[in-house]
Structures are given as structure tokens and as C-alpha cells.
Amino acid sequence: QQQVKQSPQSLIVQKGGIPIINCAYENTAFDYFPWYQQFPGKGPALLIAIRPDVSEKKEGRFTISFNKSAKQFSLHIMDSQPGDSATYFCAANYISGGYNKLIFGAGTRLAVHP
Amino acid sequence: NAGVTQTPKFQVLKTGQSMTLQCAQDMNHNSMYWYRQDPGMGLRLIYYSASEGTTDKGEVPNGYNVSRLNKREFSLRLESAAPSQTSVYFCASRDRGGQPQHFGDGTRLSIL
Numbered sequence: 001q002q003q004v005k006q007s008p009q010s011l012i013v014q015k016g017g018i019p020i021i022n023c024a025y026e027n028t029a030f031d032y033f034p035w036y037q038q039f040p041g042k043g044p045a046l047l048i049a050i051r052p053d054v055s056e057k058k059e060g061r062f063t064i065s066f067n068k069s070a071k072q073f074s075l076h077i078m079d080s081q082p083g084d085s086a087t088y089f090c091a092a093n094y095i096s097g098g099y100n101k102l103i104f105g106a107g108t109r110l111a112v113h114p
Numbered sequence: 115n116a117g118v119t120q121t122p123k124f125q126v127l128k129t130g131q132s133m134t135l136q137c138a139q140d141m142n143h144n145s146m147y148w149y150r151q152d153p154g155m156g157l158r159l160i161y162y163s164a165s166e167g168t169t170d171k172g173e174v175p176n177g178y179n180v181s182r183l184n185k186r187e188f189s190l191r192l193e194s195a196a197p198s199q200t201s202v203y204f205c206a207s208r209d210r211g212g213q214p215q216h217f218g219d220g221t222r223l224s225i226l
Contacts, residue, residue: 004156006156009154034214036217041219041220042219042220043118043204043206043217043218043219043220044157044204044217045217046214046215046216049214089156089157097164097170098164099145099162099164099170100145100208101159101162101172102157102159102215104156104157104158105156106154106155106156107154107156
């Protein structure tokens with residue numbers, strides 16, 4: 001199935017909290033899992049990405065945890081700040097007809113309150 | 115370095131009108147993509163172009179046409195706009211070798 005299910009739809013945390021966004025997939029042919037961050041009025045921007053042969057990847061305050069057997073991956077934001085308030089999309093890459101394509105989750109709107 | 119530039123940023127159309135959304139990238143990328151973004155549905159691929167001179171359908175191509183004018187430019191055309199095409203449209207580009215897609219800032223299109 002060419003679907004990526006993302007939850008929750010929205011999330012509110014206090015400054016310093018650790019929001020967690022979860023994604024699940026069915027297609028084992030997906031080979032690359034990026035997370036995008038989108039601010040209002042802007043396009044999505046790549047935040048962090050992981051390949052399925054790695055269980056965890058950290059970049060600054062952002063961490064992806066990947067569970068290949070469960071077909072699930074999640075984004076954790078450590079010490080969240082009001083500036084992290086944005087919409088976050090998980091995605092999965094697959095190859096069709098020899099070309100790379102992305103399937104996106106529905107998005108999570110995160111609000112970090114001061 | 116502008117990256118991916120989309121024009122116009124906003125547009126209001128009447129049902130049945132036609133419109134071309136423009137996209138240009140200055141990163142010398144081979145692949146370009148058009149997505150639409152609707153609330154609660156993420157981004158859905160409309161059309162893509164793997165290289166200059168080639169285009170192919172994505173997940174939701176009905177009601178749209180595309181042209182890969184040259185390596186830099188990839189346009190999306192609505193021949194007869196319908197209210198269901200009210201959306202935010204994003205163009206993206208990508209180089210070879212596993213690099214991520216780079217997105218423009220979108221065109222917000224309303225069809226009355």
C-alpha cells in the first residue's frame with residue numbers, strides 16, 4: 001500500500017517539552033524516510049531523514065526513531081522551543097518506473113507554548 | 115541563490131477559467147514535481163518530470179497538464195478550473211543520487 005499514516009493531527013506542548021510525532025507504513029519497498037518542517041506561507045523544508053537500515057538518527061534537537069519490524073518511525077523534538085511551532089510531515093520514498101517519488105503523511109500541526 | 119521559485123503566489127479564478135502555474139529552479143536539478151496540499155491530506159503528487167523532455171502522472175493528475183519547458187522550468191496548467199482544485203500548489207526539484215526534494219513557497223489558488 002502506498003500510504004503513510006501520521007499521528008497526531010495536532011499537538012500542543014510547553015516550552016522544553018518533548019513532542020513525539022508518529023508515522024506508520026505498509027510498503028516494505030520504501031527506502032528512505034524524510035521529515036519535512038513547514039512554516040505558514042512557506043514550502044516544506046527537509047528537517048532530517050533516515051534509511052531503514054538505521055534505528056535512530058539525531059541532528060541537533062531532532063531525533064528519528066525507526067522500527068523496521070513494526071513499520072513505524074517517529075520524530076522527537078528535544079527541549080522544544082516556540083520557534084519549533086510548525087507543521088511537520090513524515091514521508092516515504094519509493095522507486096516507480098526507475099524514478100524516486102515521495103508519499104507524504106497528512107501532517108501534524110505543532111504548537112509550542114512559552 | 116533563489117532555489118525553487120513559483121509564480122504567482124496567489125490567484126483567484128472563476129470556474130471554467132484556465133491558468134498556468136509557473137515553476138523555475140536554479141539548482142540544475144534533473145527532476146521536478148508538482149504537488150497539491152489540502153488540509154488533512156498532506157501533499158499529493160500531481161505530475162512529475164524525471165528529466166528534461168519527460169513527464170508522467172502522479173497520484174492525482176486529473177484536470178491538470180504539465181510542460182517541462184527546459185531543465186529549469188516546469189509549468190502546471192488547469193484547462194478548465196473547478197472548485198475542487200482550490201488548493202495550495204507546490205513545485206519541487208531534486209537532483210540525482212538520493213538528494214532530498216527542495217520545495218518552492220507555493221501558489222495559493224482559489225476557484226469560485
